[in-house]
Amino acid sequence: MTTTAHTQQPPVLKVGLLGAGTVGSQVAHVLLTRADELALRTGVQLQLSGIAVRDTAAPRDVALPAELLTTDADAVIDGADVVVELTGGIDPTRARVLRALNAGKSVITGNKALLAEHGRELQDAAAATGAQLSYEAAVAGAIPIVRPMRDSLAGDRVERFLGIMNGTTNFVLDQMDTTGAAFDAALAEAQELGYAEADPTADVAGHDAAAKTAVLASLAFHSSYTIDDVHCEGIRSVTAEDMAAAREAGYVIKLLSVGERCADGVNLRVGPVMIPREHVLGGVRGAYNAVFVTAAAAGSLMFYGQGAGGEPTASAVLGDLVSAARAIALGAQGIPLADYAALPAVSMDEVSTKLAVTLAVTDRLGVLAQLAQVFADHGVSISTMQQSEDPRTTGTSMLRLVTHTGRHADLMATVEALRGLPVVRDVVSVTPVETGE
């Protein structure tokens, strides 16, 4: 940081920006148009000193000064006091973030994919030089959840979080649910609106939500998790029929992220689940996100807001930047990750879940007794059952069963045994049910 000759001028903090896409261009816009206002808040003049992009001539949402644009990311890092990383991806981003942190330069990033794979390495690099590593934008976009989890709840014991933490998939599922839109059309719209990752497979397959789950769980449970610790399923298998059946039963299907303490550690999972429509998470629409946290003393807390998109995400990035600038001005060091608890991530098998299972079965006498026997053999009980004609084939019935809560491994073994029965023509869908209690 450089102090200007005139003592009345605030010291200048040079900000190097990596990436000027959906989010980066909005961050640049604020830095270029509201720097004086931010100086009044931080006591530091934030000066955009360089912007690294892949193609300096590419069209952008926001006009950026040509003299700041370069393809030389290392030069931007070396010429800055603090670095904002909004390129995404693992390589070469990891090396660039390390270059900054190793030089003692604080880094603000929205890159959950990087954090969920190399978070520990980056945290160590930051701790070694006292730099700050800030990533509010990496989990649930604009919603303040990283800092509340790290700071506000630091004196409590987080038991569980349930979150809708991917805007793209929530948008797609919501469109399918409310307008009957086709999956691919809804996804294309989410991409158009700037919600999706550069490769939207990361959203659809649940990887983006899984990365966020690992990042948030590391803070919630004072342990270091990677994306490999998260059991992950995407939304590709969710059909219009599943949505309609859920609606009929008073539920809605959402891609849910769960982090919860269990007997031998913590279970982390992401997948499509049925949530009661009246639950607060059931009412989260469009690209909005929400995180429902349960802590021992605080009880239930709800965090809600825009989980994706250029401007909302830029808000979280700028919040981190202002905070980093204040800390730098005060000579403060970064806050290291407290992962002393080292709680292991346990597999799905021992977790208590509840399943909604749709079966296409031969429509004849004695079928229900056969199914009931399979459930009994596995010690799994049925909570509700509905039967209707299978519109696809004559002589076949559709059975929609909801189990009581049971050990996940037992529930899945029951489904496999049902699949093996000659009277079961098809296991149409298997969706966990989350009551949110």
Ligand SMILES: NC(=O)C1=CN([C@@H]2O[C@H](COP(=O)(O)OP(=O)(O)OC[C@H]3O[C@@H](n4cnc5c(N)ncnc54)[C@H](O)[C@@H]3O)[C@@H](O)[C@H]2O)C=CC1
């Ligand atoms: N779009 C969103 O709603 C949100 C995005 N994020 C995260 O923010 C980051 C940026 O996301 P978007 O702005 O949506 O991405 P984007 O794809 O719109 O923009 C990426 C920018 O980085 C540049 N870039 C990519 N690779 C580069 C390289 N190797 N060298 C130099 N420049 C390179 C591109 O030219 C482009 O300017 C990602 O990590 C993403 O996961 C986080 C929260 C929400």
Ligand SMILES: N[C@@H](CC=O)C(=O)O
């Ligand atoms: N692709 C992500 C962007 C924000 O993290 C999402 O859809 O949530």
Ligand code: NA
């Ligand atoms: Na956030």
